[in-house]
Amino acid sequence: MMFETAKRVRSSPAASWGLGTVAFAAALGIRFAFDHALPAGFPYLTFFPAVILTAFFAGLAPGLACALASGLAAxxxxxxxxxxxxxxxxxVIALAFYAFVVGVDIALIQAMHRVVDRLEAERATNVALLAQQKAHLEESQLQQRQQRVLQRELSHRMKNTLAMVQAVVSQSLRNATDPREAAAMAAARIQALARAQDTLTATDWSASDVGTIVAASVEPHAxxxxxxxxxxxxxxxxxxxxLGxxxxxxxxxxNATKYGALTAADGSVALRWAVDEAGRFSFTWTERDGPPVREPERRGFGSRLTERVVPGYFSGQATIEFAATGLVYRLEGSLASDRGEPS
Structure with a gap:
């Protein structure tokens, strides 16, 4: 407590020099007041405490000034x-004795202050180091938690992707009359997944814009x-x-390249999407200026994929309309985050 008070006084020149002046004046006044009661040979009796108090609380310069003024007054x-x-x-002997005593007192006080300041600096350094260690520990723990989350997330996404690849390959090869054609179809679908994966990788798998997915998906057919x-x-x-x-x-x-609008020189496809205020997502694929459209007699994996599998990823539904002007595919669903897998 005294050292904190001394630090506050020493930090203010007005306070430190004011204290030195008051201490000297008080010591001189008390010495005059009790001069008749004090025995001979004690001229510095009241000045020693003034010098010590000034040097301790006010600092070196006020302490030396108080010592000099006290010595001259005595x-x-x-x-x-x-x-x-x-x-x-x-x-001369009396003055030398006084100078020696106050010099030792002031030197000891300054040494004591330096030791206390050094201890406080070391304590502040230790506190800072502890704070840094705590921050590093918290950061390390946070990184470990994030790493575990990323590992689980990566595992989940790998399982999803592998499940998609497995479904694509198995459904492409099932009941295939031409193994080469089925293998080529499976490879093309896997390449479509790879392009979508590349788009997601560019955003650290956080999210990918519909426009970017659309552009990457139609690019091989444009x-x-x-x-x-x-x-x-x-x-x-x-x-x-x-991915869906x-x-x-x-x-x-x-299909449009093989049978639909993209087989005709003037054929085209319009892709439209929107999201309403409730978070419902809608996507439409509309073909125009292609050959006459007829509903196929047999539905393959491609139809099942677009009408059942993909809507499952959006918790929604999809329809294919074989209109006279061209095939129209409509997908509606939700963009809400959901760990569930489509059925």
Missing amino acids: WYWFIPPSETFSVSTPV DGPHRFTAEGPKVDLEARHA LALAIHELAT
Whole structure:
């Protein structure tokens, strides 16, 4: 407590020099008041405490000034002959004794202050080090938690992707009459998944814009600038939604290239999407200026993929309309985060 008070006083020049002045004045007044009661040979009796208190609380310069003023006052008024600065052997001895005592006192006080300041600095350093260690520990724990979350997330996404690949391959090969054609179809679908994965990787798998997914999915089938038109707001899709939509677009584009609008020179496809205030997502694929459209007699894995599997990833539904003007595919669902797998 005293050291804190001394630090506050020493930090203010007015307070430190004011304290030195008051201490000297008080010591001089008390020495005069009790001069008749004090025995001879004690001229510095009241000045020693003033010098010590000033040096401790006010600092080195005020302490030295108080010591000098006290020595001169004692020499002038209280060392015979009084009211003179006479010099004699007894006076020199008395002054030397005074200088030695106050010098030692001031030196010890300053050494004590330096030790206390050094201890406080070391304590502050230790506190800072402890705070840094605590921060590093918390950061390390946070990184470990994030790493565990990322590992679980990566495992989940790998399982989802592998499940998709497994379904694509097994359904492509099932009941296939031509193994080569089935293998090529499976490879094309896996490449569509890979393109969607590349798009997601660019955003650290956090989310991918619908427009980016659409552009990457139709790019292999775009043999001219008029083939595809895309329109819709910026909408971020999480991984399973993006992969599902990419598969659906790939399947629709493949069918359009083989049988639909993209077989005709003037054929085109319009892709539109939107999100309402309730978070419901809608996507439409509309073919125009292609050959006459007929509903196929047999539905394969491509139809099952676009009408059942992909809607499951959006917790929604999809329809294919074989209109006279061209095939129309409509997908509606939710973009809410959901760990559940489509049925």
